[in-house]
Amino acid sequence: MIFIMGAGAFGTALAISLAQDGNVTIWARDALHAEDMGRHRENRKRLPGVPLPDQIEVTSDLHRLSPANTVLLAIPTQKLRAALHTHASKLAGATLVACCKGIELSTGKGPVQIINEVLPNAKAAILTGPSFADDIARNLPTALTLACADDAIGEALQQELTTPNLRLYRTTDVIGAELGSALKNVMAVGCGTVIGAGLGESARAALVTRGFAEMGRMATALGASAETLSGLSGFGDLVLTCGSQQSRNFRYGFSIGQGEVFDSAVTVEGAATARAVRDIAHAQSLDMPITNVIASLIDQELRVDQAMDMLLSRPLKEE
Structure with missing residues (x-):
């Protein structure tokens, strides 16, 4: 099971693509937003007009999350540290893939550096590259970089997260x-x-x-x-x-x-x-x-x- 933390346009688009190969859970911070997405089977707020496949569950509760899950963090970089602290007990030891782009203003650190600092026992990676949410959600093709310092973990993630429209290339050059x-x-x-x-x-x-x-x-x-x-x-x-x-x-x-x-x-x-x-x-x-x-x-x-x-x-x- 893949969990995606963040119910914005990009998190939703990744869920739609990944749902072609299995079940995906999207976590939304706002319970009302999660309820609306589940009822209408669409992210009317961030990605209107694109239906959610049946394989996607939307929730505002992380009760089913376990360290065995791969978690994609589709959370803005400037809010990532706070989210990791808030949900540290659920995320400790999990495989965490940052799906955000930026440098934290207060520390000058990137997403993987933030993950390693807040949750040193987690396995951290970053998924990035040329990708507009609307393109991914509509199953248009692109190629992305998956960077993980541990190449064995990176290879496993490459296999798990590649979809018919997302081709992943891996590297150990996280920086x-x-x-x-x-x-x-x-x-x-x-x-x-x-x-x-x-x-x-x-x-x-x-x-x-x-x-x-x-x-x-x-x-x-x-x-x-x-x-x-x-x-x-x-x-x-x-x-x-x-x-x-x-x-x-x-x-x-x-x-x-x-x-x-x-x-x-x-x-x-x-x-x-x-x-x-x-x-x-x-x-x-x-x-x-x-x-x-x-x-x-x-x-x-x-x-x-x-x-x-x-x-x-x-x-x-x-x-």
């Missing part, structure tokens, strides 16, 4: 997978800002390219493999989120470029991550000009025209 999936959100905010401000497709392409260079610079400095950043969890997800309005981070950046207020009810991992990355880069003396500018735009310390002037007036150098 690379965490950072690739987190840093691409920052660049997606930047690309949304570029398009929202009407700066053009050429500017977006330039930002993606130079942003990817920044991603690699930070990741390798923190112990990741450059090869991981060039894979699905880094470059693959970067391409997806920097070019589509389906990306919440892109839409958030687009609103900045347009000078509009973004819906505060929508989770935007890239906002907190940009601030966290700026702090890490400063502490590590890393040159991250695009990230710094995006963080300043998010904090309303710069206007878009000022941000572009800062980037374009930097000293010329070799690529």
Whole structure:
């Protein structure tokens, strides 16, 4: 039995895909939300129009959860630590797969690092890569990265979580997978800002390219493999989120470029991550000009025209 903690769009989409091969339980924090999903057989709040297969049970109670279960944590990174503390007695010793992307603002840690810190006896992994919830829920194909420090556990998870529309590639480079999936959100905010401000497709392409260079610079400095950043969890997800309005981070950046207020009810991992990355880069003396500018735009310390002037007036150098 696979448990998915988190009844948002992505958690629901993963459940729909995994239900092709067996029973899945979705846990919702809100009992009313769980009841509504169970009654209508649809996540009307987060993924409307997509029916839930009969193999999916929705609950707000973790009473059936045991250490023998694989638990997918589809919980925003900034809320992950609190959820793990709250349900520590149920999750201790289980196999926990983070399905969130970001860096914790208060500590600078990624999802697997948070799991290892709060629940050191759990077996931790991360599932990430180019994946929009709507695509997965409608059984459209994609490929993802499954990163686990223990390759034997990673191989077992790869077999368990692969579905007809989800092809999983595994790696032991957890740091690379965490950072690739987190840093691409920052660049997606930047690309949304570029398009929202009407700066053009050429500017977006330039930002993606130079942003990817920044991603690699930070990741390798923190112990990741450059090869991981060039894979699905880094470059693959970067391409997806920097070019589509389906990306919440892109839409958030687009609103900045347009000078509009973004819906505060929508989770935007890239906002907190940009601030966290700026702090890490400063502490590590890393040159991250695009990230710094995006963080300043998010904090309303710069206007878009000022941000572009800062980037374009930097000293010329070799690529």
